[in-house]
Amino acid sequence: MVTEQLQGASVASKANVFFDGKCVSHTVILANGEKKSVGVVLPAHLTFNTAAAEIMECVAGACEYKLAGSDAWQHAGPGDKFHVAANSSFEIKVAEAYHYICHFG
Numbered sequence: 001m002v003t004e005q006l007q008g009a010s011v012a013s014k015a016n017v018f019f020d021g022k023c024v025s026h027t028v029i030l031a032n033g034e035k036k037s038v039g040v041v042l043p044a045h046l047t048f049n050t051a052a053a054e055i056m057e058c059v060a061g062a063c064e065y066k067l068a069g070s071d072a073w074q075h076a077g078p079g080d081k082f083h084v085a086a087n088s089s090f091e092i093k094v095a096e097a098y099h100y101i102c103h104f105g
Helices: none
Strands: 010-013 016-018 022-032 035-041 044-049 054-060 065-069 073-076 081-084 087-095 098-104
Touching: 065 081, 073 081, 081 087
Parallel strands: none
Antiparallel strands: 010 022, 016 022, 022 035, 035 098, 044 087, 054 081, 054 098, 065 073, 065 087
16 A cells, blocks of 8 residues: 555755655654655665664555665565665666655664
């Protein structure tokens, strides 16, 4: 099931822009203080490093991803999620805009 709305949230008005604009997101803070990031990755092949553990949820589009230490590329489409360990990394290949919610922790 695709998350279509985050209820009771405030949104940081300044965007987080990575990789020369190939990834743009906004920080979302829920009423209980939980932080998430909502954004889009445009067509590219990128490597992200993580500090906290992350769950990447696809809300539209699709991507191929490869977790650190793995040689296997996996597919993620709308409703799919993948988990990334803290202090790790993942590669992502996007052919069409990949819209996501990043759940931290």
